[in-house]
Amino acid sequence: MTLTVTDLSVARGGIPVLESVDFALDSGKALILRGPNGIGKTTLLRTVAGLQPPLKGRVEGAEDQIAYAAHSDGLKPTLTVAENLTFWASVFGRNGIEQALDGFDLQGLRDRQAGALSAGQKRRLGLSRMLVTGRPIWIMDEPTVSLDKSSVETFADVVRAHLGQGGSALIATHIDLGLEAEVMDVGPYKAKPHDIDDFDGGFL
Amino acid sequence: MTLTVTDLSVARGGIPVLESVDFALDSGKALILRGPNGIGKTTLLRTVAGLQPPLKGRVEGAEDQIAYAAHSDGLKPTLTVAENLTFWASVFGRNGIEQALDGFDLQGLRDRQAGALSAGQKRRLGLSRMLVTGRPIWIMDEPTVSLDKSSVETFADVVRAHLGQGGSALIATHIDLGLEAEVMDVGPYKAKPHDIDDFDGGFL
Amino acid sequence: MMPDLGKYADTVLSAYSASLLLLLALVVLTILRGRKVRREMETLESRVKRNG
Amino acid sequence: MSIWEYANPKKFLATTEKVMPALWVSSAVLIAAGLIWGFFFTPDDYRQGSTVKIIFLHVPSALMAINAWFMMLVTSLVWVIRRHHVSALAARAAAPVGIVMTVIALITGAIWGQPMWGTWWAWDPRLTSFLVLFLFYLGYIALWEAIDNPDTAADLTSILCLVGSVFAVLSRYAVNFWNQGLHQGASLSLDKKENVADAFSNPLYVCMAGFVLLFIALVFYRTGTEIRARRIKALMARERLEA
Amino acid sequence: MIALLMRDLKLAFRAGGGFGLGLAFFLIVTVMVPFSVGPQSELLARIAPGVLWLGALLACLLSLDRLLALDWEDGSLDLLATAPLPLESTVTIKALAHWITTGLPLVMAAPVLGLLLSLPVSGFLWLVVSLLLGTPALSVIGTFGAALTVGLKRGGLLMSLLVMPLYVPTLIFGSEVARRGAEGMTVQTPLLMLAGISAASIALLPFASAAVLRVNLR
Amino acid sequence: MIALLMRDLKLAFRAGGGFGLGLAFFLIVTVMVPFSVGPQSELLARIAPGVLWLGALLACLLSLDRLLALDWEDGSLDLLATAPLPLESTVTIKALAHWITTGLPLVMAAPVLGLLLSLPVSGFLWLVVSLLLGTPALSVIGTFGAALTVGLKRGGLLMSLLVMPLYVPTLIFGSEVARRGAEGMTVQTPLLMLAGISAASIALLPFASAAVLRVNLR
């Protein structure tokens, strides 16, 4: 159950942003992506999650193994916290949301409508969604946005537990999560401008 | 030009969240609000900015002095970076956006549509909006969300320069900005439950 | 007992029954919801009082 | 001692609690008496035959449909100006009663129209303006239901009620201009020529009184319910604060 | 799959969820027709079947823009695309939920509104039948339009523009059935065509919608 | 103030900004009428003024939901509320921008569509005049509706429900002017009423809209 990314080039809005990215993510391991704003982390994660096709290269071992957490959380403001989670659990063919509620300390908010949560509470709910998917590979884009210090620690604990059970995680973040994980700077993979005389299918 | 908040109680969704908040913010000073998720920082900032009425207490010195930056940036995805800024400048009766573009290192993105920016680039544009308002008091809700380390430093520099020119800033954040500013924990102001037999307009 | 409604019996009776039905439904729904809310409030009040 | 004291929710509940039984009983008695009198002990009209008996439901409900909106207008104004929560909640409580009255007037009218005018519905001004009133009620209720925050909802619905009233009156004139109608004039007016015969007017008065009392009873009761619902919301929020 | 259907229905029934609003729009369009063309009941009776069909179509159309766009905006669609449910079933279920919350109430309300427009008695049956057969096609075709425009901010009007031409055959045959019914003529041919269009749309369009959605997601 | 107007117009003209979509909707509704009520030109001529007015009204209505909701969602409204511009002018300018991008094109397109529906020659002048007088009222009233529902996710249909009854007087007088014009009758009274409604709405409703918006912002 290793996620292998080989010679991957990704594009956003038709423009290549990262080129020839290679990495492998074994179960039990976490990989943290770093890089300045606009380098292409979000684009890379979406490609690995299968939401957009790669320009070049391959992603292996991802099929039906991935749970993806984007900037937006996919919450319905008029459903309660528990209803939101239950829905996602049954979409992934599972049941039991207690563990997810416990993991992110949401029991007290269980019957609150998701629309009436503060920014950080919403984020916690969005993250707890990962726990009900039952998927081994977590891909997360800036998961700790809006979280306070203690919630960041809770998050790190949850990820650690997930790794302990043989899962893996690919996380783009600007802050220090306190996880013992490999860190990869995507800066060096920045796409080089092509030779403009090379007028091919990419119109460059 | 002092912003004075006296005995302020604020409510969200009709429910009191913070009570009897007192502080004064002199020009040249910054005040940083801290507190766990859901304590009521956003609510407090919106009340001070005049977007919602206080339950009790007063906010003085705010009238027409405040520029507010919320979680969302008020950007139009189909306008370019320069057009977005020019619009906000003229709403506040000013012109000249060069300084703002320089401040947040946006000159290179000047003619890019705002919708085609990455999360952090959008945020930088949203923050640069503060510079074109010409307002002395800046109120900012988690301004550094999605920013990378160097952008956070740029941001701190801009705030420092603003304070140096006699401005002031009220900032809610979970991370360390590296600003020399007073820090206020809003935790102690948490609203206490009312006596439930006192069945009045508040229905408690 | 029943007055002779002539050829308009259907008309008159349907108007009466439809209206009375609607009125009755309004009253019944009003009272049912009233009872339910009152009960909820009382349980909640006692729980809140118990917890301090 | 001013009437604003009753704007305190607790006081309102305590006071209405006392008068509720009397209201229920008297409205039931009056409506039953009026309808029985009208149904069993009035003669047939020489032109309309027995259909004239529908008047005992039709006119009181039409009356209350209009008056309920008027009451909502007044309570909305009180909320906007003095911000008494009970006032806003009373408007909320009255709207469903008003819409049911509107529907009853429409249904009885339609059923009556079939033998009298040979059609269920005609675009007569009075009928049409009732339909417009129905739409106003519908929008008003939908707006209340759509908004979570009760104070926001109260503010928005009361402004809608004010603006809507102006436009409702305007539509009444527009509709009058647009089509000359089939419907009866104001037969209980002082203009004797058009007036309903005395044989019908007395039971009609009884029914009207009954409907007025029923409306008051329903609005009091429902306002109490709304107050309790608000209190439940507030109590739950308080629990949340403690948690 | 049932979970998705249930969630969509639940969302529609919650406050602000939009259940009944398509219906209200239908009611209002019908009511406004006499205001605009005048109150003569003989004229109204003539145009009644057409107006009711057009009103139902517009009501469907307007409720489409919340069909996928809400799920897109809050990121649910991204997440659903990575879930074990094939996108084809997702869009089918969304169309079904749309029909249950919009099409079905329209069918049931149509006779009452027929009264308002003095529809001849003979017309009621065929009006209801034609709507019952036609509204599922409207929902499925509409889902395709919604999938096409889902990435656009407030694509509502653009979507109307794209969907309207696709609605033309359904509208023509549907209102023809209702019109012939009202005039006491035989309805067989347009009825068969209507049924055919519905069946074909339901069978084939979900694949197109899923394909389009996949393109929009990336 | 001019900056806001310019920005709104610029946004409308940009790709996906919605300019011309109201117009397209108007076109499509008008085109679909013959499909639904049948092609007899004498019938179409009779209902033409009414249909054109109703079509214009629906087109206005449908373009309303992007009027304030977009600014609400991306936080611009919050920021505008703290700007030195009073909210009353903000909503007036928004209504003006809506009229320029929707109402005005409708007025200009109406005669062409009148041709499609065999509108009698005498009717064109008064159709245009009535739309020119009436569409500003539609924009201003619509802005009020948009302000009422701005906080609700996809309040579009609810907004239609709230706005439609408010449109009734304008519609009645407007289509009455157009109808009488087409039949060669005198139009004075409804024309005066229409002008009065427009003037009063423009003068007074912005205050109500601003008040409602303030409530929604808090």
Ligand code: HEM
């Ligand atoms: C759906 C159809 C109808 C509607 C919406 C309707 C509505 C009304 C309204 C609003 C009133 C005024 C009540 C008041 O102001 O006190 C009224 C009164 C009345 N209606 Fe109707 N009506 C309808 C059909 C009919 C029909 C078919 C008849 C009989 C032929 C009828 C006979 C009367 C009479 C006799 C009154 C009493 C007049 C008065 O006291 O003002 N109505 N109706």
Ligand SMILES: Nc1ncnc2c1ncn2[C@@H]1O[C@H](COP(=O)(O)OP(=O)(O)OP(=O)(O)O)[C@@H](O)[C@H]1O
């Ligand atoms: N629609 C688009 N069209 C063209 N370029 C785009 C588009 N969207 C984003 N970009 C550009 O693509 C690049 C990669 O963006 P991406 O969102 O992947 O960056 P990121 O590493 O996630 O940045 P951040 O840390 O700010 O979130 C950026 O330079 C951005 O400006």
Ligand SMILES: Nc1ncnc2c1ncn2[C@@H]1O[C@H](COP(=O)(O)OP(=O)(O)OP(=O)(O)O)[C@@H](O)[C@H]1O
């Ligand atoms: N619409 C609402 N109705 C009721 N309660 C709400 C509503 N919105 C937010 N709340 C609650 O109000 C409280 C204050 O929220 P607020 O957004 O001000 O918190 P915050 O301090 O900004 O939190 P964060 O750091 O997570 O952004 C929270 O407990 C939240 O759950």
Ligand SMILES: [Mg+2]
């Ligand atoms: Mg990113």
Ligand SMILES: [Mg+2]
């Ligand atoms: Mg916050």
